[in-house]
Amino acid sequence: MTRQRLTNKEWNALLEQQGGKCCVPGCESETDLIGEHSTPNALRAGKPDQLMCASCHKIKTRNDVREIARARRLSGETSSQWGRRKKFGPTFKSKNTFRSHHRYG
DSSP, rough: OOOOOOOHHHHHHHHHHHHOOSSSOOOOSSSSSSEEOOSSTTOOOOOOOEEEEEEHHHHHHHHHHHHHHHHHHHHHOOOOOOHHHHHHHHGGOOOOSSTTOOOOO
16 A cells, blocks of 8 residues: 655645644644544545644554554454464463563562
């Protein structure tokens, strides 16, 4: 999937539509605006349809990643840890990151 970019004309139209600031209610930032999709590109491809400041974009991206994983889990594309353990049984082992070099006492 190729990322679609906004043309200068589209960028300026969005900027004017949003009053020159971030699209998130309550955020008045006018700098470091990023073209962002209202629906994650992984779920529905298209051009960005809103401008968002970098800090709001970071929060939205974190939430989007969580929602995409949830949608894939619910659709059966991927399974949860519990589902993988149920499928593979006791042979499915996690990595033991707590090694013996951690000694107490």
